[in-house]
Amino acid sequence: MHTPTQRVPSPCVRNCCLDSTDICLGCFRALAEITGWQEADDDVRRDILRKAEQRRRARSRDAAPPWGDSA
Template sequence: MSPTERPVASPCVSICALDDDDICTGCQRTADEITRWGRMDNAERRAVLGLCHERAVADGLVWMTPGKSSA
C-alpha cells in the first residue's frame, strides 16, 4: 500500500454472529477473513469485499436488477 492510499474499511456492521458455515451474518465474511483482515493489503480486502457481496446476493440479502450492473 502506498503512503497516500487509505486502508480499505472493514465491512463490519456490528452484527457479529457466525452461521453454520462460519460466515458472519452481518458482514458476510468468513471467520478466517475476519481474523486476517488486519493483515490484508488493500487488494486482498477488495477481493474479500467482492466475495462478501457474492455471498449476500446468493443468500438473497441483496437484490440485483436484471440488466443492471452493480458497479
C-alpha cells in the first residue's frame, strides 16, 4: 500500500501585505515565491523557506533600536 508523502507546507499566516520590494510582511516570501509555491517541488520550497527566514531575521535586525536591548 502506497502512503502519500506530506508536502512542505506553506508558511502563509494569512497576513498578506507586500512591502515596497514585493516581500510579504506576514511570511517574508517574495511575490514570485508566493505565486510559484504550488508548482514548486519540496527542495525548492525548502529553499524558499530558508530565504524567507533570512529576510525575517534581517528585517528584525533592521528594526532594532540602535541602543540595543538593554534598558
